[in-house]
Amino acid sequence: MTQPIERILIANRGEIAIRIARTCRAMGISPCGVFSEADRESPHVDAMDASWLLGPAPAAESYLRTDRILEAAKELGAQAIHPGFGFLAENSAFARAVEEAGLVFIGPAPESIDAMGGKIGAKALAKEAGVPVIEGLTVETDEQALRVAKDIGFPLLVKASAGGGGKGMKVAENQAELETALESARREAIASFGDGALLLERYLRKPRHIEVQILGDTHGNVVSLLERECSIQRRHQKVIEEAPSPLLQANPQLRDEMTGAAVRLAKAIDYRGAGTVEMLVDESGEFFFLEMNTRLQVEHGVTEMVLGIDLVREQIRVAEGHALSASCFDRNEPTGWSIQGRLYAEDPSQNYLPQIGTLSTWRSPCGEGVRVDHGLTSGTEVSPYYDPMLAKILAFGESREESRRRLLRALEQTVAFGVVTNLTLLKRCVESRAFRDAELHTGFLSENEFSLQPAKELLELASFAGGYAALRGCSDALAPLGFRIAERRPTRLLLVPQGGDEERPLALDLQEGRSGWRGALRENAGSLLGDSTGLEEIRFSERAGRIWVERGAHRVAFEVHRYEGELHISGGGELFSLRILPRFVAPGEGKREPGACVAPTPGTVVKLFVKEGDRVALGQKIAALEAMKMEQIVESSRDGVVAELCVSEGEQVDADTLLARIVVEE
Numbered sequence: 001m002t003q004p005i006e007r008i009l010i011a012n013r014g015e016i017a018i019r020i021a022r023t024c025r026a027m028g029i030s031p032c033g034v035f036s037e038a039d040r041e042s043p044h045v046d047a048m049d050a051s052w053l054l055g056p057a058p059a060a061e062s063y064l065r066t067d068r069i070l071e072a073a074k075e076l077g078a079q080a081i082h083p084g085f086g087f088l089a090e091n092s093a094f095a096r097a098v099e100e101a102g103l104v105f106i107g108p109a110p111e112s113i114d115a116m117g118g119k120i121g122a123k124a125l126a127k128e129a130g131v132p133v134i135e136g137l138t139v140e141t142d143e144q145a146l147r148v149a150k151d152i153g154f155p156l157l158v159k160a161s162a163g164g165g166g167k168g169m170k171v172a173e174n175q176a177e178l179e180t181a182l183e184s185a186r187r188e189a190i191a192s193f194g195d196g197a198l199l200l201e202r203y204l205r206k207p208r209h210i211e212v213q214i215l216g217d218t219h220g221n222v223v224s225l226l227e228r229e230c231s232i233q234r235r236h237q238k239v240i241e242e243a244p245s246p247l248l249q250a251n252p253q254l255r256d257e258m259t260g261a262a263v264r265l266a267k268a269i270d271y272r273g274a275g276t277v278e279m280l281v282d283e284s285g286e287f288f289f290l291e292m293n294t295r296l297q298v299e300h301g302v303t304e305m306v307l308g309i310d311l312v313r314e315q316i317r318v319a320e321g322h323a324l325s326a327s328c329f330d331r332n333e334p335t336g337w338s339i340q341g342r343l344y345a346e347d348p349s350q351n352y353l354p355q356i357g358t359l360s361t362w363r364s365p366c367g368e369g370v371r372v373d374h375g376l377t378s379g380t381e382v383s384p385y386y387d388p389m390l391a392k393i394l395a396f397g398e399s400r401e402e403s404r405r406r407l408l409r410a411l412e413q414t415v416a417f418g419v420v421t422n423l424t425l426l427k428r429c430v431e432s433r434a435f436r437d438a439e440l441h442t443g444f445l446s447e448n449e450f451s452l453q454p455a456k457e458l459l460e461l462a463s464f465a466g467g468y469a470a471l472r473g474c475s476d477a478l479a480p481l482g483f484r485i486a487e488r489r490p491t492r493l494l495l496v497p498q499g500g501d502e503e504r505p506l507a508l509d510l511q512e513g514r515s516g517w518r519g520a521l522r523e524n525a526g527s528l529l530g531d532s533t534g535l536e537e538i539r540f541s542e543r544a545g546r547i548w549v550e551r552g553a554h555r556v557a558f559e560v561h562r563y564e565g566e567l568h569i570s571g572g573g574e575l576f577s578l579r580i581l582p583r584f585v586a587p588g589e590g591k592r593e594p595g596a597c598v599a600p601t602p603g604t605v606v607k608l609f610v611k612e613g614d615r616v617a618l619g620q621k622i623a624a625l626e627a628m629k630m631e632q633i634v635e636s637s638r639d640g641v642v643a644e645l646c647v648s649e650g651e652q653v654d655a656d657t658l659l660a661r662i663v664v665e666e
Contacts, residue, residue: 002321005029005080005104009073010048012084013063014375015391016296017044020082023312032076034069036062038383043375050076057385063087066094070101080104080319082312086387089295092117106319108216108273108294115269116292119161119199126289129268131261134280134288136201142182148200149178155205158182159236160189161197169236171203184624187606188631206441207280209233210245210287212262213303215314216271219323224259225303225311226334230278231440232429234352235630239422239445240429241299242339243306246400246438247281249334258287265292274300274315298342298392301373305338305396307331337403338396341411341426343374345388348425349452349499353600354388354627356655357381360418360563365410369396369403372410382419384602384627390421400438404430412573418563420498423575424452452499454574457554459497460521462576465547465558466567467493467508468517468540470580490519490535495567498577505581511535546571595638595662599653603627608649614642616662623647623659634659641665 007030010017021031021044033048038057045051052072054062062068064087073081081098083089083106092113098105107113116122123133135152138161139145149156149172158181160168168189170181182198190196213225229245230238248255262277276297278290300311309327317325345355359380364372374391382390393410397403411427428450429435441447454462471491490511496502507522518535539550546557558571569576603625610622616636625632640662647659 003104005316005320007032007049007076007078007080008106008316009034009069009076009078009081010084011063011069011081012087012089013039013042013044013386015044015373015389016084016086016298018047018375019373020084020312021047023310023316026310027313027316029316032072032078034063034072036385038381038385042380043377047375052076057383059087059385066097069094070097070103073101073103078103080106080316082106082315083295085295085298090117090293104319106273106315108271108275112269112271113294116294118197119159119291122292123289125268126265126292129261129264131265131277131289132287134201134204134290136199138197138199139182140197142179145178145182145198145200146175149175152200152202154178155203157201157203158185159199159201160185161195161199168198183607184631187624187626204280204282204288206443207231207282208245208247208441209238209278209290210248210258210281211276211278211293211297212259213297213300213311214262214266214271214275214277215311215318215324215328216266216273216275217318217324218272218321221324221329222263222266222271223324223328224263225307225309225328225331227255227258228297228299228302229440230299231442232435232444233442234348234445236442238299238342239344240339240341240426240435241302242337242400242403243302244334244337246440251285254281254285254287261287261289265289273318274311298389299340301371301392301394302338302340305371305394306334306336308335336396336398337400338394339400339403339407339430340392340394341407341430342389342422343391343393343414343416343426344422345382345390345419346422347420347499348422350600352422353632354384354630355382355420356384356602357419359390359416361415361561361568362417363413363415364391365393365413367406367410367413369406370394370410371396390416393426401436404436415559415570415575417561417566417568417575417577424454425450427573428452454572454576458556458572458574459576461549461551461554461556462558462569462571462574463495463506463508463521463578464510464519464538464540464551465549465571466495466560466569466576466578467491467510467519468549469547469560470562470567471510494581495578496581498579502581506578509535510538593661595636595640595643595664596658597622597634597636597660597662599625599655599657599659600632600634601625601627602654603632603652605647605649605651605653605659606631608645608647610642610645610660612642612645615665616640616642622662625653636662638662638664 024031030049033051035045054068088094092110095105095110120138156172158170168185170185172178172181186196209230216222228243230241232240276293279287281287346352362376362378371394395407408430490509493508494505510519517538519538520535541548556572561568567578606626607624620636623634643663644661
């Protein structure tokens, strides 16, 4: 018997809430939503017919409050709740509470969530279903872990028994690393899932991460919708995904074995709705069960693009009591190829440190075969309270190469200023020979070590464009700097590229004469005065809101905006942020005192590794902060003595908060 749903409460935020709302509207269903104090002005709130305030910014006081979400559903008149992904999506207690409240939970039965919720239990069920597994053991104490390590051997993978998404997951190459990994993984596991149980298992060094998309209904049907390759990761979290997998597309027999195993496991737990069985494939081609995600995946869009199936629509239909659509049973081959890049607010050059701030300029790409799932606008605040993923950029093509080229073009068109992102890293990955040749494994990023710096000549041309716009007031976002050092001398600006050193600024000299512009760019200039000889001819022109810069035979168009003392420049497929140093202030003035250990981002101090008076060495751990669901380690910048600890464990701190002072021992 089917039960039509007229209004759905989407218990999530950001791009996934908007994406689910889009399908609701297409089905004639009214979407309503929830938000925290931090998300009052977020686009996902505007995407709903109605929304309900849950509470303060921290997730534990808003998006994780079952009572507030159920209250919202009642007050807004929803018959069903869709949890999206993350937050409460894989929480069986939440699913039961929804059903006990007389509402429909758009997801699997609570019993299915329980069956796959713990990694040890899930492995046991997978083994019973004939799915190969990597043997592992749950440990409660460090002593147990050391005994297990002797039996299994190194390297070892330490991971949270509950949850997923790379949280609480560490690799240990030896006993010393294991002791550190256990402590850190346990803290992350408790912070993310409220469960500190850990699992130890053999670590595969260069596996491929491949997942099978599953759909089931209440009529006994379970199907696989092919697979996705998710091997490019950092911190055991996915960065680039694609469907189909290049490995399985070339090996249909292995595909049949893996999809068949996934279907057997899903049937063993009477699975309904959308889910994903994740597996690792080693270099010999042997595959092993990793875990099952009993929810919609972040990367579900690539499957939708190659099969033409709306997975959210199928989730809702199953929740209404319908059987799976006929199209789900005859899609054994992909019709093309799709690749997705995840745009994160993080700094790859600083070990993927999460970033916060105002997204001053946002422009998503467009074009044939391009899809962008996001919840962003210019002015969006990226807070420390939630996951740092900003958007998903997808491309579709008839072949993998066409999809790759379209994604690369889409990434080049994407404009995201104000917050450091991994956009450049995504571009470097997609344009690399290793990615083009599908040489994929979970160590792809560390093995290739892509340069995040733009070509020097392009940086110089962008600097000329920024300086010209600043002096002429060309952009509607710019005002002229309004000074000239002298009529016979060029104007000099000191610029620091994003991630650059104030001690080594770029000196941009520009001079306008009767015959045109002349200029030069020098490194490590040191002041606003100095040598201004060696100027060369530079041509500038303005058309359609862009500045064309021509030097010699090289000519490139740039868009320039100014935001809070920075020049934001896009052109040549790259983004540039150039900070203008204050006039007549020596570079480095006011620089942080030597030996200061500061918080790299807002967060909670979860561990202090030292006491006042301790002797420390360069690189020694001082403190651990938890921010944006990740743990960040702050290290000493010098040898010395801990003169002062300025914070305590459990304290909330802002970015650049002084945590400790290290002084040189006399």
